[in-house]
Amino acid sequence: AAGVIQSPRHLIKEKRETATLKCxxxxxxxxxxxxxxxxxxxxxxxxxxxxxxxSDKGSIPDRFSAxxxxxxxxxxxxxxxELGDSALYFCASSTGGDTDTQYFGPGTRLTVL
Amino acid sequence: xxxxxxxxxxxxxxxxxxVTLSCTYDTSESDYYLFWYKQxxxxxxxxxxxxxxxxxxxxxxxxxxxxxxxxxxSFSLKISDSQLGDAAMYFCAYRVTxxxxxxxxxxxxxxxxxxx
Numbered sequence: 001a002a003g004v005i006q007s008p009r010h011l012i013k014e015k016r017e018t019a020t021l022k023c024x025x026x027x028x029x030x031x032x033x034x035x036x037x038x039x040x041x042x043x044x045x046x047x048x049x050x051x052x053x054x055s056d057k058g059s060i061p062d063r064f065s066a067x068x069x070x071x072x073x074x075x076x077x078x079x080x081x082e083l084g085d086s087a088l089y090f091c092a093s094s095t096g097g098d099t100d101t102q103y104f105g106p107g108t109r110l111t112v113l
Numbered sequence: 114x115x116x117x118x119x120x121x122x123x124x125x126x127x128x129x130x131x132v133t134l135s136c137t138y139d140t141s142e143s144d145y146y147l148f149w150y151k152q153x154x155x156x157x158x159x160x161x162x163x164x165x166x167x168x169x170x171x172x173x174x175x176x177x178x179x180x181x182x183x184x185x186x187s188f189s190l191k192i193s194d195s196q197l198g199d200a201a202m203y204f205c206a207y208r209v210t211x212x213x214x215x216x217x218x219x220x221x222x223x224x225x226x227x228x229x
Binding site: 031037042056088094100107 | 217
């Protein structure tokens with residue numbers, strides 16, 4: 001079965017640089033979620049989109065922005081990167097609605113030097 | 114705010130034995146969903162099992178089953194006939210439904226070691 005695709009899988013950036021993470025949801029899934037998992041931490045919700053509209057926002061820094069496109073893929077843009085942004089970034093997708101289950105992608109490991 | 118607590122940072126079990134991972138949560142909602150996700154060393158987040166709060170019957174998936182006690186707000190995971198491949202970090206998660214969003218709130222996780 002098709003799974004959530006994230007690219008790139010690994011990314012190394014310098015402080016103050018910009019990074020773009022991409023997420024391709026499971027076919028026919030219209031809802032995308034982004035989570036950040038720091039070292040030794042549990043995943044923290046950042047932001048979600050349903051039908052290309054932002055549906056909820058969590059503890060996402062103002063330096064980060066995201067959007068969902070017409071083909072339902074999503075991009076997380078991160079600017080002015082800081083050392084503390086080093087983490088594993090997960091994208092999850094679902095069909096939305098009350099009975100949905102979120103299926104996670106493999107994650108993008110971002111390292112900021 | 115909803116919170117999820119996993120009181121066991123680490124657990125260990127012998128291969129082929131049974132182990133139970135604990136999870137409690139706090140919510141004022143009457144309808145919600147609970148999940149167990151497994152995160153092996155590859156760091157992939159894998160859904161193990163889910164439970165709808167309105168269902169009294171405990172969910173089961175092969176060797177994995179839950180003990181859902183709604184009144185006590187407890188949601189434990191039992192792994193039977195443990196296998197080496199079960200070694201992973203296990204996260205309990207609660208799904209919030211607020212104005213159309215279904216974000217997951219995770220516990221801190223329990224690291225499970227399986228001894229041969």
